[in-house]
Amino acid sequence: MVDQLRMFLDRVAAAVPPPDLVNEITKLAAEFNARLQSHEVAEYNQVAGQLIDLPGRAQLLTPAYTVEELDDQRAAGHVRFGRHHLGNNGAVHGGAIPLLFDDLLGRLALVGGRPKSRTAYLHIDYRSITPIDEDLQFEAWFEREEGRKRVLRGAIRHNERVCAEAHGLFVALRPGQP
Numbered sequence: 001m002v003d004q005l006r007m008f009l010d011r012v013a014a015a016v017p018p019p020d021l022v023n024e025i026t027k028l029a030a031e032f033n034a035r036l037q038s039h040e041v042a043e044y045n046q047v048a049g050q051l052i053d054l055p056g057r058a059q060l061l062t063p064a065y066t067v068e069e070l071d072d073q074r075a076a077g078h079v080r081f082g083r084h085h086l087g088n089n090g091a092v093h094g095g096a097i098p099l100l101f102d103d104l105l106g107r108l109a110l111v112g113g114r115p116k117s118r119t120a121y122l123h124i125d126y127r128s129i130t131p132i133d134e135d136l137q138f139e140a141w142f143e144r145e146e147g148r149k150r151v152l153r154g155a156i157r158h159n160e161r162v163c164a165e166a167h168g169l170f171v172a173l174r175p176g177q178p
């Protein structure tokens with residue numbers, strides 16, 4: 001379902017459909033929304049975002065990324081941004097890139113039984129255009145850990161070309177901290 005929804009968002013972004021089709025799709029979407037509403041659960045019972053084996057952990061907000069290598073210091077894999085993430089002129093929107101890095105670095109910050117943490121800052125360097133509709137390689141790694149502070153770095157590449165780099169501080173939450 002999430003794969004289809006991601007594709008739907010890409011198709012909506014790319015299409016200029018005739019009015020009849022817009023009306024038909026709007027009715028179908030309204031019907032799906034109504035059917036799902038009756039199955040809503042509380043945040044801590046939802047599965048979206050918790051299915052860590054699915055691309056982007058089935059969190060629709062996040063671009064579809066797949067982790068291929070993971071240990072308690074480093075993660076690597078690939079990501080593909082779709083038409084839905086277009087900024088302009090074939091380049092990914094500048095806001096979608098930190099979204100990916102926050103998820104990747106935030107997720108790595110949890111690995112190895114570490115307690116939950118939150119992003120204190122996330123710095124992005126946009127080194128070159130990040131293209132949509134291409135397989136891109138990502139890497140995320142620990143730079144250092146000092147008490148509750150975890151400093152992580154990440155990079156997205158298109159083949160050998162660096163598209164963007166990230167540098168983030170994640171602070172481990174104290175018991176009871178939201």
Ligand SMILES: CCCCCCCC/C=C\CCCCCCCC(=O)SCCNC(=O)CCNC(=O)[C@H](O)C(C)(C)COP(=O)(O)OP(=O)(O)OC[C@H]1O[C@@H](n2cnc3c(N)ncnc32)[C@H](O)[C@@H]1OP(=O)(O)O
Nearest residue numbers: 049050052102103106107116117118119120121149169171
């Ligand atoms: C949470 C994940 C849950 C996962 C669930 C399971 C699913 C598993 C699957 C997949 C996981 C996916 C993962 C996604 C990840 C996403 C993460 C986010 O996007 S989080 C949302 C955005 N971030 C916020 O909303 C934070 C808002 N800020 C705060 O809550 C606080 O400011 C916080 C916790 C960051 C720090 O506050 P303090 O009161 O606990 O700690 P203080 O004492 O201020 O700082 C501790 C140390 O850090 C430094 N520090 C704090 N903020 C700093 C900053 N901005 N710059 C530099 N240093 C900073 C301080 O100077 C201090 O350093 P000194 O110990 O004195 O050396």
